[in-house]
Amino acid sequence: MLDWLVQNTWILWLVLMLGLAGVETLTLDLFFLMLATGALAGLIGALAGASFFIQVVIFCVVSLLMVLLVRPVALKHLKRGSAEQLSNIDRLIGEHALALEPVTGLSGTVKIGGDTWTARTVDGSSVPAGTRVTVSRIDGATAVVVGAQPTENGPLTSS
Incomplete structure (x- = not known):
């Protein structure tokens, strides 16, 4: 079983990505969505044949870049709007x-x-x-x- 998982790490990345996306639907803070994007990048690395270590590095780098660069811009766009978009x-x-x-x-x-x-x-x-x-x-x-x-x-x- 372990040998099969080592040969098919893309399944681990897929499960991680779906799990993080599921948590994002509960929090709506865009943090877990950024991590899910990193897991997607790890999945792509696994499908491209990269070693597991490289896949983890890809996950970490992409997740960090998403959290530091994309999330603040996305939150800024979500929070701005006209008075009609204000709530309660x-x-x-x-x-x-x-x-x-x-x-x-x-x-x-x-x-x-x-x-x-x-x-x-x-x-x-x-x-x-x-x-x-x-x-x-x-x-x-x-x-x-x-x-x-x-x-x-x-x-x-x-x-």
């Missing part, structure tokens, strides 16, 4: 909200879009109910708001 909490940053009850540095409630969020102010100031504010950041399940903007018709209602 990232979309709320900069949105206007309506204070449903007074918002202080410790507590309060605001309505962002159609959802009600617990809120607090950035600087600890107090914002009366019915005032429009802007979401500065999301801290856990709490919207951190800033910049009270009074309305022309007085305080707004929450309906």
